[in-house]
Amino acid sequence: MTTPEEYDLQHYEGAATHFGRYTQSAYAQELARLAAALRDGQATPSAVRPPALPQNRISVRPGVVLDSPPLGRSFGSVLTQPAAAYARGAAVRADFVTGHPNNNVRTGGTYVEVQRQVGGAWQTVATDSQWQTLYRWKREYLGVSTAQITWTVPGDATAGTYRIVHHGDARSLTGAIRPFTGASRTFTVTP
Numbered sequence: 001m002t003t004p005e006e007y008d009l010q011h012y013e014g015a016a017t018h019f020g021r022y023t024q025s026a027y028a029q030e031l032a033r034l035a036a037a038l039r040d041g042q043a044t045p046s047a048v049r050p051p052a053l054p055q056n057r058i059s060v061r062p063g064v065v066l067d068s069p070p071l072g073r074s075f076g077s078v079l080t081q082p083a084a085a086y087a088r089g090a091a092v093r094a095d096f097v098t099g100h101p102n103n104n105v106r107t108g109g110t111y112v113e114v115q116r117q118v119g120g121a122w123q124t125v126a127t128d129s130q131w132q133t134l135y136r137w138k139r140e141y142l143g144v145s146t147a148q149i150t151w152t153v154p155g156d157a158t159a160g161t162y163r164i165v166h167h168g169d170a171r172s173l174t175g176a177i178r179p180f181t182g183a184s185r186t187f188t189v190t191p
Helices: 004-009 023-039
Strands: 078-080 085-087 091-098 112-118 121-127 133-141 144-152 160-171 177-183 187-190
Touching (some): 144 160
Parallel strands (some): 085 187
Antiparallel strands (some): 091 144, 133 144, 160 187
């Protein structure tokens, strides 16, 4: 939106104001009315509600039908273990048997934890919300999926014993969704 004077010049901003010379003034007028109504606890000037479109959408993509681990494996099994030791700046990788990520999008949670052993307990040092971690899901065939988790060891990482933990959820043929967790073998980060 532009001022009436900017609109009259018809430079980039003025020419992109679709509703005319007084668009900014109209917005200011209506927003002032709305703010006053909210301040005074009055009903807002309009009771118009936009249509709720999500329930009207038709999806041509099938949902998750089934997750199945490969023969001889279970969900959370590690297919590719990390090496025994890594230097700072190296990429640590572990591959897990997993379910489809749409079974639980883990809002407020995580698919990945990088944990460091502190005393006798495991302390989370990174999740899939950090730049150093990368989570790649792949449907291998039929209901079999893998999760490739990579962690680039930060330059200031504390030397010690680490592991990668994967959290996921798998859907059975009946539609039941069950959570699982898998952990890689330990590896050391050297100074």
